[in-house]
Amino acid sequence: MGLIDRKLPDNVLTTTVDSVINYCRKGSIWPVTFGLACCAIEMMACGAAKYDLDRMGIIFRATPRQSDLMLVAGTVTRKMAPVVRKVYLQMPEPKWVIAIGSCATSGGIYNTYSTVQGVDEVIPVDFYVPGCPPRPEAFFDAITALQKKIMTEKVVRK
Amino acid sequence: MINNNISEVITVNMGPQHPSTHGVLRLVVDIDGETIVNVEPDVGFLHRGTEKLAENRTYHQVIPLTDRLDYLSPLSNNLAYCLAVEKFFDVKIPERAEYLRVILAEMARVASHLVWVATHALDIGAMTVFLYAFREREEILDMFEVGTGQRMTSSWIRIGGIRADMPEDFFVRLKSFTDKFDSCVDLYENLLTNNRIWKMRTIGIGHLSDEDVQAYGTSGPLMRGSGIDFDLRRDEPYGIYDRFKWEIPVEEAGDTYARYKVRMKEMREANKILQQALEQIPATGEVMTDDPRVALPAHEDVYERMEALIRRFYIVSKGFKAPKGETYQGIEAPKGELGFYLVSEGEERPYRMKIRAPSYVNLGALNKMAQGHMLADLVAIVGTNDVVLGEIDR
Numbered sequence: 282m283g284l285i286d287r288k289l290p291d292n293v294l295t296t297t298v299d300s301v302i303n304y305c306r307k308g309s310i311w312p313v314t315f316g317l318a319c320c321a322i323e324m325m326a327c328g329a330a331k332y333d334l335d336r337m338g339i340i341f342r343a344t345p346r347q348s349d350l351m352l353v354a355g356t357v358t359r360k361m362a363p364v365v366r367k368v369y370l371q372m373p374e375p376k377w378v379i380a381i382g383s384c385a386t387s388g389g390i391y392n393t394y395s396t397v398q399g400v401d402e403v404i405p406v407d408f409y410v411p412g413c414p415p416r417p418e419a420f421f422d423a424i425t426a427l428q429k430k431i432m433t434e435k436v437v438r439k
Numbered sequence: 440m441i442n443n444n445i446s447e448v449i450t451v452n453m454g455p456q457h458p459s460t461h462g463v464l465r466l467v468v469d470i471d472g473e474t475i476v477n478v479e480p481d482v483g484f485l486h487r488g489t490e491k492l493a494e495n496r497t498y499h500q501v502i503p504l505t506d507r508l509d510y511l512s513p514l515s516n517n518l519a520y521c522l523a524v525e526k527f528f529d530v531k532i533p534e535r536a537e538y539l540r541v542i543l544a545e546m547a548r549v550a551s552h553l554v555w556v557a558t559h560a561l562d563i564g565a566m567t568v569f570l571y572a573f574r575e576r577e578e579i580l581d582m583f584e585v586g587t588g589q590r591m592t593s594s595w596i597r598i599g600g601i602r603a604d605m606p607e608d609f610f611v612r613l614k615s616f617t618d619k620f621d622s623c624v625d626l627y628e629n630l631l632t633n634n635r636i637w638k639m640r641t642i643g644i645g646h647l648s649d650e651d652v653q654a655y656g657t658s659g660p661l662m663r664g665s666g667i668d669f670d671l672r673r674d675e676p677y678g679i680y681d682r683f684k685w686e687i688p689v690e691e692a693g694d695t696y697a698r699y700k701v702r703m704k705e706m707r708e709a710n711k712i713l714q715q716a717l718e719q720i721p722a723t724g725e726v727m728t729d730d731p732r733v734a735l736p737a738h739e740d741v742y743e744r745m746e747a748l749i750r751r752f753y754i755v756s757k758g759f760k761a762p763k764g765e766t767y768q769g770i771e772a773p774k775g776e777l778g779f780y781l782v783s784e785g786e787e788r789p790y791r792m793k794i795r796a797p798s799y800v801n802l803g804a805l806n807k808m809a810q811g812h813m814l815a816d817l818v819a820i821v822g823t824n825d826v827v828l829g830e831i832d833r
């Protein structure tokens with residue numbers, strides 16, 4: 282639900298306000314630190330000096346309450362799935378999810394009794410990043426795609 | 440009137456979503472005020488069923504699974520597994536492959552310790568070290584990429600040798616890396632070793648005596664930091680480690696600071712091994728054994744001889760059979776003794792694969808290390824334990 286309901290058509294006022302808000306959101310995506318397995322190490326490498334996520338306004342937060350993006354990096358097991366869902370539900374709207382690595386997208390090489398075959402079984406996912414683990418460049422690709430998506434969102438009148 | 444002698448034990452939960460548990464470790468902590476009474480690790484949040492999965496894979500297909508156990512040093516795991524399988528066959532590894540294995544394993548050790556120092560310092564509050572350590576780690580990963588095509592999980596060490604020879608560029612880069620790496624370690628030590636905050640947070644924290652080490656069976660830096668001089672590379676040599684000269688760092692104190700010093704020194708010693716290996720490595724040569732039981736036939740043969748074609752087809756589609764029996768091979772992985780125990784029923788796949796994961800055993804000593812310390816020190820103690828959940832939960 283936006284600030285105004287869909288009573289009025291799109292006009293120059295609402296779209297301008299939308300794009301200002303979206304522009305701000307896009308420049309300060311704060312993901313929750315949620316490393317699960319091997320892919321999390323590549324996520325750390327993205328945050329370090331060479332790739333430097335900070336330059337895109339991305340700062341990892343330790344608590345879901347302060348974040349708007351969840352990077353699910355790693356294998357989601359059956360024991361972990363309730364926790365993943367709980368952390369997702371604790372995040373305030375608007376929120377997005379990127380599934381990183383083949384484990385989070387589809388279970389990857391682990392087609393066993395204990396792994397969830399893709400995190401989209403428990404939470405909605407916006408972007409999938411393939412690779413085992415994906416290169417940091419692939420992370421950036423997903424984040425640029427997310428920024429594009431954020432720019433198309435309607436905030437004021439939903 | 441306030442009674443100051445009341446003591447009340449409460450239970451708090453740490454993890455599995457916690458930035459400094461290094462993955463998905465859950466700790467159930469009983470505290471009395473701020474003092475830790477008891478810590479109980481709850482593992483299994485990353486249980487992926489690797490051991491079970493291995494029972495349905497051929498011996499070659501298991502190698503990618505081993506990469507993802509201790510994902511900070513995938514090539515050490517490859518090495519341990521391949522050595523265990525090779526014990527079934529008694530294969531002779533070509534010289535050049537032996538050297539390349541040592542080079543890859545030692546690079547993995549350095550990379551793993553770099554992540555350790557980065558995250559350990561980050562947990563305690565020193566952000567700078569993280570950025571410097573990852574700068575060097577990126578260089579190692581770039582070299583892996585040049586040599587193997589993958590940054591982390593390359594599965595490059597295969598049964599009977601390594602997958603393929605390294606390009607010239609790999610050796611050039613490695614040479615310049617080893618030349619300067621000692622000064623990089625100096626830089627980290629400058630930031631930490633005499634840092635007052637670092638010393639206050641680490642000296643006397645998480646003490647393990649040498650009896651404790653033996654009782655809990657911890658290995659690697661957790662053992663050498665408590666004054667026990669033991670290293671599988673020297674005491675139960677595998678590969679060609681007997682050809683290099685290096686020292687095994689031992690510290691007596693048994694606390695977090697001592698283990699920090701052991702690991703820093705280990706990086707320097709690994710660098711020494713790398714330098715010697717680069718000097719001694721034969722300039723050319725095969726990197727895969729020609730033993731027909733485990734190796735694929737050469738390409739030229741496959742094009743010309745029917746038997747070679749059939750053999751190749753057989754190994755690729757069905758795998759090779761291992762003789763009946765069981766083997767165990769332990770290596771000195773960055774975290775401690777990493778062992779693979781394989782049981783074969785004479786089939787193409789292992790009947791049972793048991794992984795002796797160093798982190799799992801080391802985690803057993805966590806309670807002993809943490810008791811009596813402040814809750815805030817638990818972060819330092821988990822960091823010095825250097826756990827990797829991939830191999831704990833498997």
Ligand code: SF4
Pocket residue numbers: 318319320354355356381382383384385389390412413414415507592
């Ligand atoms: S996709 Fe690959 S690298 Fe990522 S968590 Fe799964 S096994 Fe590990």
